[in-house]
Amino acid sequence: xxxxxxxxxxxxxxxxxxxxxxxxxxxxxxxxxxxxxxxxxxxxxxxxxxxxxxxxxxxxxxxxxxxxxxxxxxxxxxxxxxxxxxxxxxxxxxxxxxxxxxxxxxxxxxxxxxxxxxxxxxxxxxxxxxxxxxxxxxxxxxxxxxxxxxxxxxxxxxxxxxxxxxxxxxxxxxxxxxxxxxxxxxxxxxxxxxxxxxxxxxxxxxxxxxxxxxxxxxxxxxxxxxxxxxxxxxxxxxxxxxxxxxxxxxxxxxxxxxxxxxxxxxxxxxxxxxxxxxxxxxxxxxxxxxxxxxxxxxxxxxxxxxxxxxxxxxxxxxxxxxxxxxxxxxxxxxxxxxxxxxxxxxxxxxxxxxxxxxxxxxxxxxxxxxxxxxxxxxxxxx
Amino acid sequence: xxxxxxxxxxxxxxxxxxxxxxxxxxxxxxxxxxxxxxxxxxxxxxxxxxxxxxxxxxxxxxxxxxxxxxxxxxxxxxxxxxxxxxxxxxxxxxxxxxxxxxxxxxxxxxxxxxxxxxxxxxxxxxxxxxxxxxxxxxxxxxxxxxxxxxxxxxxxxxxxxxxxxxxxxxxxxxxx
Ligand SMILES: [Zn+2]
Numbered sequence: 001x002x003x004x005x006x007x008x009x010x011x012x013x014x015x016x017x018x019x020x021x022x023x024x025x026x027x028x029x030x031x032x033x034x035x036x037x038x039x040x041x042x043x044x045x046x047x048x049x050x051x052x053x054x055x056x057x058x059x060x061x062x063x064x065x066x067x068x069x070x071x072x073x074x075x076x077x078x079x080x081x082x083x084x085x086x087x088x089x090x091x092x093x094x095x096x097x098x099x100x101x102x103x104x105x106x107x108x109x110x111x112x113x114x115x116x117x118x119x120x121x122x123x124x125x126x127x128x129x130x131x132x133x134x135x136x137x138x139x140x141x142x143x144x145x146x147x148x149x150x151x152x153x154x155x156x157x158x159x160x161x162x163x164x165x166x167x168x169x170x171x172x173x174x175x176x177x178x179x180x181x182x183x184x185x186x187x188x189x190x191x192x193x194x195x196x197x198x199x200x201x202x203x204x205x206x207x208x209x210x211x212x213x214x215x216x217x218x219x220x221x222x223x224x225x226x227x228x229x230x231x232x233x234x235x236x237x238x239x240x241x242x243x244x245x246x247x248x249x250x251x252x253x254x255x256x257x258x259x260x261x262x263x264x265x266x267x268x269x270x271x272x273x274x275x276x277x278x279x280x281x282x283x284x285x286x287x288x289x290x291x292x293x294x295x296x297x298x299x300x301x302x303x304x305x306x307x308x309x310x311x312x313x314x315x316x317x318x319x320x321x322x323x324x325x326x327x328x329x330x331x332x333x334x335x336x337x338x339x340x341x342x343x344x345x346x347x348x349x350x351x352x353x354x355x356x357x358x359x360x361x362x363x364x365x366x367x368x369x370x371x372x373x374x375x376x377x378x379x380x381x382x
Numbered sequence: 383x384x385x386x387x388x389x390x391x392x393x394x395x396x397x398x399x400x401x402x403x404x405x406x407x408x409x410x411x412x413x414x415x416x417x418x419x420x421x422x423x424x425x426x427x428x429x430x431x432x433x434x435x436x437x438x439x440x441x442x443x444x445x446x447x448x449x450x451x452x453x454x455x456x457x458x459x460x461x462x463x464x465x466x467x468x469x470x471x472x473x474x475x476x477x478x479x480x481x482x483x484x485x486x487x488x489x490x491x492x493x494x495x496x497x498x499x500x501x502x503x504x505x506x507x508x509x510x511x512x513x514x515x516x517x518x519x520x521x522x523x524x525x526x527x528x529x530x531x532x533x534x535x536x537x538x539x540x541x542x543x544x545x546x547x548x549x550x551x552x553x554x555x556x557x558x
Contacts, residue, residue, distance in 0.1 A: 023423030029456050038503035043461050069458035116417035124414045132412055 006221035006228035007380070009214035010344050015207040015329050016036020018113040021110050024058070024210075028070040028109055031210035035105070036072075039214040043072025046214075047101020050088040051080040052108040052333050056121050059114065071107055073213070083236075084366045085211065085337030086376035090234045092215050102217045108337035112206035125371055129256040131243060139203065141370045143195025145248050146285045149195065152249035152299075155168045157197060157290055159303030161188035163284040164201050166312055167320050171327025173353040174346075178207045178329045185198040188284075204285040211337035213344075229344045232361070232379045233267065235260025239373030244371055251286070251293040252366065253375040258294035260375040270363070271296050271317060271378065274379065276356055278339035280379065281324040287311075290365060291319065294377070308320025313354060321354045323347065336366030336376050347382040400531040425453040428467070436538050438548045440468050440510050448511040470509030472536035473557065477515060479503035499525045505554055507535055521553030533557050 011034025013019075013027050022030075036042060051067035060066055064080030067073070077100075082090040092104035115121060122138035143258035149155065165188060171180030183201075191201035214224075221228040237256035239246050251283060258270070267273045277296065281287035288302035297305055305311055311319035322328055322342040331338050343350045345361035361381045368374040390461070402409050422430065429452045432439040441453035445460040449468050449502065456463050482500030484490050491497045501520040520528060521537060534554035544550040 020421050021423070023421050023426060025425075026423045026455050057417065059416065059420065063518050069454070070456070072458070072461040111421070114418050114420050116419055117415045124412075124416075128410050128412060129408075133410060328413040 002105065003097055004218040004221075004230055005093050005215055006230045007223065007340070007344055008216045008225035008228050009035040009037070009041070010210045010211065010341055011035030011038060011213075012176065012341055013209045015110075015178045015209035015331065015338070017178050017205065017207060017329065018109070018307060019208040020113075024111050025064075025070045027111070027208065027210040028067075028107060028125065028212065031212040031378050032071050032105070032107065035212040035214050037358045039216070041103065041214060042075070046073070046076065046103050046105050048077040048092070048095055049073040049105045049107065050092045050095075051078060052083065052085045052088045052106075053080045054082055054338070056124065057332055058111070058113060067107065071105060071177075073105070075104070083374065084368055084376045085368050086234070086364065086378050087236055087336070087338070089213070089215075089340060089378060090236060090376070093231055093234055096215060096217050098351065102220045104280065105212060106337075107210070107212045108331075108334035110206070110208050110211045110331040110334040112150075112332055113208050114231055118206075126243075127241075127304075137195065138370050139195045139198060141243065142203075142283045143198040145289075146198050146202075147196075148248035148281065149250075149285055149289050152290070153288075153303070154300050155303035157189065157286070158207060159186050159307050160202065160285045160288065160373065162282060162306050163213065163287045164188045164326055166306070167281060167287075167324045167326040169327075170313060170321055170354060171323025174322050174328065175352065177323045177327050179205050180323060180327050184268065188236050192329050196282065197322065204282045204325035204330035207331055209329075209334065209338075211334060211339065211341050213337075219274055227348045229347050230381050232381050233261035233263070233265030234376075234378045235262075235264070235374045237374070241371070241373060250329040251289045251367070251375065253373045254290045254293035254367065254377070255295070257312055257375045257377040258363075258365070261379050265379040267379065269272075270294060274361050274363050275359040276318040276321065276343075277363040277365065278320055278322055278324070278342040279363070280335060280365065280375075281320055281326050281338070282330050282335070284326065285323065286318060286367065290367070290375075294363070294365065313356065318356055319356060321351065321356060330369070335369075336378075339364035339366055340378055340380070343378075343380050347380060353366070383459050402505050413496070423455065424534050425455045428504070430546040430548075432469075433548065434544045435543065436472075436550075438470050438472055438507060438516070438536075440470050440514070442466050449509065449514065450515065451507055451510045451514050468509070468553065470507050470544040472507075472538075472551075474505040474507040474534060474554070476528060476530060476532040476534060477504040477522070478530070479520065479528050481528075501525050501528060501533075503528070503554070516548075516551075516552060519553040520555070522555035
């Protein structure tokens with residue numbers, strides 16, 4: 001039997017729309033200090049570190065070289081993943097399984113407020129020869145996907161708007177969230193159109209913050225933590241990048257990533273065997289599309305489930321009790337770090353007013369945002 | 383099969399810069415707008431503010447006793463918050479340097495035509511711990527007379543021209 005790996009410490013700064021008082025260094029330092037304190041370790045006890053960075057978002061070429069200091073990782077084994085924090089989690093997990101070490105650290109950061117030309121940066125991710133000359137807005141990609149998803153599933157505009165209302169309300173009682181507000185369906189439906197059917201309220205605002213977690217192999221985990229959170233399954237997948245050839249209605253990348261994680265965790269009936277999920281809702285409709293892709297709902301059933309309150313904190317299958325990207329903020333490469341953080345907090349019973357009852361298994365999912373087709377999934381149990 | 387020069391000549395498409403510039407082949411011009419407003423945080427923020435005052439400030443680690451520039455809020459080696467702020471001198475010694483014949487855009491300088499080579503240096507600052515220094519230019523010196531351990535001092539811009547930037551120091555010049 002394979003070794004078991006647990007998260008034995010997790011630290012965060014919380015998430016704010018801006019963080020003008022600190023640099024990225026102090027942000028990560030705070031999250032790392034908290035994570036190490038919780039795990040009862042010092043950086044010298046860590047066998048290897050995996051950071052997460054995207055050069056264009058950081059504004060540094062080879063941004064990974066700027067990661068060691070604030071993790072206590074100077075002159076230690078460290079590398080960065082250009083992807084989502086759950087990719088980094090997978091990398092650290094594999095290092096433990098392969099015997100490279102017993103204690104690993106995973107880091108993610110968002111300084112989204114420092115990017116002044118985000119739209120241009122995302123457009124720069126389009127194919128330069130046959131997409132960029134058309135000068136489309138990055139939100140065009142989300143709008144087209146939303147339209148196709150609604151057509152294929154019969155999901156209504158109101159059902160999608162309900163996701164925004166729910167997540168922004170959940171964020172109001174989450175001390176870590178930056179964008180909680182109390183609004184009704186009409187407020188969302190009447191907000192300014194960006195790329196029809198996508199409106200301004202369907203798009204997550206940004207946040208800054210950092211998350212650092214400590215992973216340990218079973219024996220070490222039990223010695224370090226009274227509440228280890230076990231990584232039972234992990235998966236990742238990328239669809240073709242082509243805007244012309246990708247599947248616009250279904251998030252196949254999320255389906256395949258989830259299937260990989262389910263297989264590892266021995267999960268056959270995700271809706272029954274998983275109690276709740278923190279999933280990517282960078283655009284409102286993505287929450288529903290991702291739920292269906294991961295077989296938590298059948299195709300076309302995520303909207304109706306949301307409409308009757310089935311995904312609320314007291315619902316049958318709570319989704320994004322933290323408030324998700326819509327309520328906490330879009331954290332870019334840190335989005336997966338945030339979903340893992342919230343699943344860990346729920347499984348330990350540390351989320352205060354947003355605490356779910358009797359939860360033993362949660363799903364953390366992420367997506368790399370437009371224009372990507374890359375998804376990640378982690379299944380965690382207490 | 384071995385790749386020969388003839389095979390490459392027969393298979394490769396040769397393009398001149400002119401053909402691209404004249405639009406004879408499909409080309410795409412795209413200037414990315416990448417703008418950032420980095421938050422400096424308390425350490426680098428004060429470092430820059432003090433440069434505007436004509437001073438160089440560091441921060442001390444109470445555990446390893448290093449006086450570090452640029453200052454930082456935590457010691458990356460001891461993993462503890464740093465302690466007091468410490469002003470260091472604006473003098474130091476040359477650790478290493480170059481006599482640069484190309485500029486930062488990799489353009490060759492007309493050295494024979496009288497353009498001064500770029501003399502970028504790492505300067506170990508007096509009052510800071512060993513290994514702590516400033517990357518800056520050397521000036522008022524014959525590039526070929528720069529030597530390891532040469533004593534230098536900052537030449538500051540006049541106060542009204544300083545902006546809170548590393549360029550508030552124009553360069554470092556030799557002193558006795
Ligand atoms: Zn120290």
